[in-house]
Amino acid sequence: MTADSYHVVGEPIRDTKAPAGDIKDRWDTRRFEAKLVNPANRRKLSIIIVGTGLAGASAAATLGEAGYQVTSFCYQDSPRRAHSIAAQGGINAAKNYRNDGDSIYRLFYDTVKGGDFRSRESNVYRLAQTSVEIIDQCVAQGVPFAREYGGLLDNRSFGGVQVSRTFYARGQTGQQLLIGAYQALERQVAAGTVDMHTRHEMLELIIVDGKARGVIVRDMVSGEIESHFADAVVLATGGYGNVFFLSTNAMGCNVTANWRAHRKGALFANPCFTQIHPTCIPVSGDYQSKLTLMSESLRNDGRIWVPKAKGDARPAADIPEEERDYYLERIYPAFGNLVPRDIASRAAKNVCDEGRGVGPGGLGVYLDFADAIARLGLASVEAKYGNLFDMYAKITGENPYQTPMRIYPAVHYTMGGLWVDYDLQSTIPGMFVTGEANFSDHGANRLGASALMQGLADGYFVLPNTINDYLADGPFVPVDETHPAAIEAKQLVEDRIATFLAINGSRTVDSFHKELGQIMWDYCGMERTDEGLRTAIAKIRELKAEFWRDVKVSGVNEELNQTLERAGRVADFIELGELMCIDALDRRESCGGHFRAESQTEDGEAMRDDENFAYVAAWGYGGEDGKPILHKEALEYEYVEMKQRSYK
Amino acid sequence: MTGSGDTSKDMDLKLRVWRQRGPKDDGAMVEYDVPAVSPDMSFLEMLDVLNERLTLEDDDPIAFDHDCREGICGACGVVINGIAHGPEVTTTCQLHMRSFTDGDVIDIEPWRSGSFPVVKDLVVDRGSLDRIIQAGGYISAPTGTAPDAHAVPVPKDDADAAFDAATCIGCGACVAACPNGSAMLFTAAKITHLGLLPQGQPERDSRVLDMVGQHDAEGFGGCSQIGECTAVCPKGISLSTISRLNVDLLGALRSTYAK
Ligand SMILES: Cc1cc2nc3c(=O)[nH]c(=O)nc-3n(C[C@H](O)[C@H](O)[C@H](O)COP(=O)(O)OP(=O)(O)OC[C@H]3O[C@@H](n4cnc5c(N)ncnc54)[C@H](O)[C@@H]3O)c2cc1C
Ligand code: SF4
Ligand code: FES
Numbered sequence: 016m017t018a019d020s021y022h023v024v025g026e027p028i029r030d031t032k033a034p035a036g037d038i039k040d041r042w043d044t045r046r047f048e049a050k051l052v053n054p055a056n057r058r059k060l061s062i063i064i065v066g067t068g069l070a071g072a073s074a075a076a077t078l079g080e081a082g083y084q085v086t087s088f089c090y091q092d093s094p095r096r097a098h099s100i101a102a103q104g105g106i107n108a109a110k111n112y113r114n115d116g117d118s119i120y121r122l123f124y125d126t127v128k129g130g131d132f133r134s135r136e137s138n139v140y141r142l143a144q145t146s147v148e149i150i151d152q153c154v155a156q157g158v159p160f161a162r163e164y165g166g167l168l169d170n171r172s173f174g175g176v177q178v179s180r181t182f183y184a185r186g187q188t189g190q191q192l193l194i195g196a197y198q199a200l201e202r203q204v205a206a207g208t209v210d211m212h213t214r215h216e217m218l219e220l221i222i223v224d225g226k227a228r229g230v231i232v233r234d235m236v237s238g239e240i241e242s243h244f245a246d247a248v249v250l251a252t253g254g255y256g257n258v259f260f261l262s263t264n265a266m267g268c269n270v271t272a273n274w275r276a277h278r279k280g281a282l283f284a285n286p287c288f289t290q291i292h293p294t295c296i297p298v299s300g301d302y303q304s305k306l307t308l309m310s311e312s313l314r315n316d317g318r319i320w321v322p323k324a325k326g327d328a329r330p331a332a333d334i335p336e337e338e339r340d341y342y343l344e345r346i347y348p349a350f351g352n353l354v355p356r357d358i359a360s361r362a363a364k365n366v367c368d369e370g371r372g373v374g375p376g377g378l379g380v381y382l383d384f385a386d387a388i389a390r391l392g393l394a395s396v397e398a399k400y401g402n403l404f405d406m407y408a409k410i411t412g413e414n415p416y417q418t419p420m421r422i423y424p425a426v427h428y429t430m431g432g433l434w435v436d437y438d439l440q441s442t443i444p445g446m447f448v449t450g451e452a453n454f455s456d457h458g459a460n461r462l463g464a465s466a467l468m469q470g471l472a473d474g475y476f477v478l479p480n481t482i483n484d485y486l487a488d489g490p491f492v493p494v495d496e497t498h499p500a501a502i503e504a505k506q507l508v509e510d511r512i513a514t515f516l517a518i519n520g521s522r523t524v525d526s527f528h529k530e531l532g533q534i535m536w537d538y539c540g541m542e543r544t545d546e547g548l549r550t551a552i553a554k555i556r557e558l559k560a561e562f563w564r565d566v567k568v569s570g571v572n573e574e575l576n577q578t579l580e581r582a583g584r585v586a587d588f589i590e591l592g593e594l595m596c597i598d599a600l601d602r603r604e605s606c607g608g609h610f611r612a613e614s615q616t617e618d619g620e621a622m623r624d625d626e627n628f629a630y631v632a633a634w635g636y637g638g639e640d641g642k643p644i645l646h647k648e649a650l651e652y653e654y655v656e657m658k659q660r661s662y663k
Numbered sequence: 664m665t666g667s668g669d670t671s672k673d674m675d676l677k678l679r680v681w682r683q684r685g686p687k688d689d690g691a692m693v694e695y696d697v698p699a700v701s702p703d704m705s706f707l708e709m710l711d712v713l714n715e716r717l718t719l720e721d722d723d724p725i726a727f728d729h730d731c732r733e734g735i736c737g738a739c740g741v742v743i744n745g746i747a748h749g750p751e752v753t754t755t756c757q758l759h760m761r762s763f764t765d766g767d768v769i770d771i772e773p774w775r776s777g778s779f780p781v782v783k784d785l786v787v788d789r790g791s792l793d794r795i796i797q798a799g800g801y802i803s804a805p806t807g808t809a810p811d812a813h814a815v816p817v818p819k820d821d822a823d824a825a826f827d828a829a830t831c832i833g834c835g836a837c838v839a840a841c842p843n844g845s846a847m848l849f850t851a852a853k854i855t856h857l858g859l860l861p862q863g864q865p866e867r868d869s870r871v872l873d874m875v876g877q878h879d880a881e882g883f884g885g886c887s888q889i890g891e892c893t894a895v896c897p898k899g900i901s902l903s904t905i906s907r908l909n910v911d912l913l914g915a916l917r918s919t920y921a922k
Contacts, residue, residue, distance in 0.1 A: 077806040092786075093790070093792070093833065096730055096736040096737060098731065098736075100735050101733050101736065150812045151809035151810065151812045152806060153812075154812040154862070157801075159823075161822070163819060166818050166819060166822075184829075185826065187830060190735055190830070190832075198800055201793060201797045205798065265730040266729060266730055300704065302701065302711065304705070307732075406733070410759070523718050525711070567718060567719065569718050575685075
């Protein structure tokens with residue numbers, strides 16, 4: 016393989032620090048071999064945790080309780096508002112409470128297969144093992160999961176699997192899990208072990224003697240640029256789906272913390288692995304600011320179809336049964352409407368490209384509950400999905416109990432993220448990355464209800480065991496704002512802000528963000544081609560130059576300035592967007608959510624190329640005008656046989 | 664302003680918006696004409712479009728809190744024509760312009776409460792709600808100590824009722840709507856959520872005493888059962904949670920004095 020003109024190839028990554036031995040024992044081995052810190056010494060050690068979503072709040076609560084001095088940051092006005100709050104459908108765990116053949120091995124197997132053999136076996140196995148403890152922990156905290164009449168926990172099934180292992184709290188599972196973690200966090204705030212800073216945005220990482228030792232944050236109310244120091248830094252800053260402008264992510268989700276760390280030396284892994292979720296409410300106009308997910312759980316009972324004939328504009332009710340194409344049930348009889356997300360999304364795109372889409376602009380397919388209502392009764396459908404149906408009705412003005420929902424795929428989740436080893440440590444010593452912000456467990460496609468599982472596994476159970484090993488060598492030499500590295504990092508932030516405010520151009524930040532999003536959607540979305548990606552890279556470079564020449568950021572730094580906040584995020588998204596395209600260009604195979612039109616089977620399914628691409632692409636920053644450096648981590652499968660996925 | 668193509672239903676609106684530079688500045692209502700608003704827009708998208716225009720006109724865009732835009736994070740919230748979250752019982756972000764008609768004049772103000780100081784324009788500081796949770800709105804369950812999730816069954820009715828109370832998003836609309844500026848509905852939702860579960864029993868007394876104590880210390884007013892809170896609550900938190908809080912409070916006070 017030769018490097019294309021956009022990147023250079025660096026040293027491969029040989030050691031991910033996963034212990035050797037039987038996969039079942041690796042996590043035990045690591046926990047046993049990791050150094051411990053005795054409780055009296057923990058009080059002398061400090062940890063900065065950026066982010067209070069499931070991954071960050073659970074870690075802060077656990078490490079605070081353990082006795083470390085924790086400082087936490089989030090950009091919202093309360094830690095409870097982190098984007099995890101919006102997760103709807105549920106959280107997986109290999110409890111096998113249904114006695115339907117589930118097991119840790121099966122959850123592991125499903126996740127490796129669902130990720131299309133681009134994740135690490137050791138990490139995924141640990142995730143499956145830990146899943147069981149998560150549910151226990153959450154129930155103990157008072158998370159009100161759905162229960163059956165006998166008082167035991169209820170389960171549902173999710174896409175890409177054939178067992179019922181998903182625990183849920185109506186359509187608000189993320190909310191309930193986050194509130195559990197948030198309450199545990201606030202308990203530590205009251206106990207004085209966690210110092211919580213809301214409305215503070217991390218804008219730089221401070222590295223001293225090669226170790227992550229602090230962060231520069233902006234107080235979003237006063238504009239003050241502050242330096243904070245600790246013995247270790249944890250980034251739990253979430254995913255970067257908003258690079259597409261329109262996504263199901265919260266408006267403030269951003270890549271800034273991760274990107275700043277990347278520029279300082281952290282490798283960014285598999286940036287092009289993004290998940291496009293099949294069931295979202297279609298775009299209604301160009302003022303649209305975000306897209307709303309309709310939980311995948313709806314696919315348990317809803318049937319997806321389009322008219323058989325092109326351009327059939329009759330209302331759904333007037334289209335007789337034999338003129339409807341339930342295309343997922345037809346193409347994938349084994350999994351039907353429950354095929355994994357990437358497959359369902361691409362199938363929707365294909366039928367719309369054929370001219371059989373429904374609704375304005377033909378960019379939609381039906382998700383129909385008529386059969387479910389007839390089979391289960393209205394009341395039972397309402398009990399299961401009521402809040403989702405209400406949300407749909409509010410947004411579209413249509414009643415989904417009477418007419419089928421219209422749905423279309425939208426950007427939802429990013430499997431890529433900062434590269435971490437088995438300990439969740441990045442390539443910068445002392446900087447750990449948890450939750451959606453890291454790349455570790457989902458390969459090229461994440462299964463439903465697995466992100467909540469991973470966020471909580473990382474925060475409650477994995478990081479608190481592995482970070483000790485690093486901290487046992489501390490406390491490290493004290494640093495404060497007079498250290499040259501701190502001064503330099505702060506200066507960098509101040510200069511950047513001054514530049515934004517000085518440009519005073521003619522285009523708004525959002526107009527750049529929308530343009531970037533359109534480029535990404537058109538060329539680095541559901542289908543990618545060599546030519547398209549090259550076009551995208553050229554367009555993004557032009558956009559970047561124009562941004563720094565012509566963006567308009569009004570107001571001043573010394574007050575709440577939401578335009579300034581967004582300018583910083585969009586500037587980083589533009590750079591990330593380019594790296595995503597470069598990564599997608601390098602990966603000349605289709606796998607999971609990454610579909611290269613050049614690599615497909617005769618019937619249009621994704622075709623992996625294991626011989627050439629069974630690796631994690633971990634990118635090093637190449638400098639402002641330099642080329643990114645590709646470090647490959649080879650993936651090996653000992654416990655799951657690599658084969659082309661088939662859901663037929 | 665352009666919509667989805669069909670512009671026949673577009674509306675011309677006049678907004679009167681509370682503008683306040685910072686916590687210590689005086690504020691005032693400022694008028695803006697907003698033409699051609701599509702009924703399919705959300706209320707916040709309408710403000711986005713206005714803000715884009717203000718930016719290009721060298722005016723300061725209107726600051727407002729928001730994040731998920733799905734009615735779940737609780738970040739958004741303004742008083743619209745005198746009603747917290749506006750004319751529909753939902754969050755501000757889930758309000759759509761089809762709830763308004765051409766020619767409407769819309770007043771937009773921040774949550775008004777002494778315990779929610781204004782930060783800028785429509786943004787207020789709701790840190791007081793976090794501090795009420797800090798006082799006792801949790802179950803002490805250190806990580807790793809939990810028994811199997813099925814060790815303690817919870818009757819479905821209790822679990823469902825606990826869930827209903829737990830859906831509070833901490834938006835603060837109840838406070839903004841209350842003539843007494845009370846945060847009792849918010850506090851009672853948490854007391855109810857945790858108090859209905861077996862896991863919540865050991866700390867039930869201390870929880871209610873500490874949370875109500877913090878509620879009062881933050882300067883929120885007392886509850887006189889007016890019910891304006893539940894009328895605007897986007898999650899339909901019921902007044903019965905406050906009755907439950909009162910029962911718990913009496914019980915806790917009784918056992919404290921008995922000791
Ligand atoms: C609509 C929706 C539904 C979903 N449903 C499900 C589901 O049913 N099941 C499932 O498993 N997964 C689901 N997911 C995915 C899942 O919710 C997320 O992947 C997961 O919650 C991410 O958690 P996190 O803790 O990593 O990050 P987040 O929850 O995104 O938290 C990020 C935190 O970082 C902070 N932050 C970010 N940048 C900065 C910065 N620069 N400075 C300071 N702080 C910063 C934020 O304030 C926030 O506190 C869903 C996602 C969406 C969008
Ligand atoms: S009780 Fe209702 S109105 Fe009050 S904070 Fe909770 S959700 Fe908002
Ligand atoms: S923006 Fe999250 S509830 Fe409105």
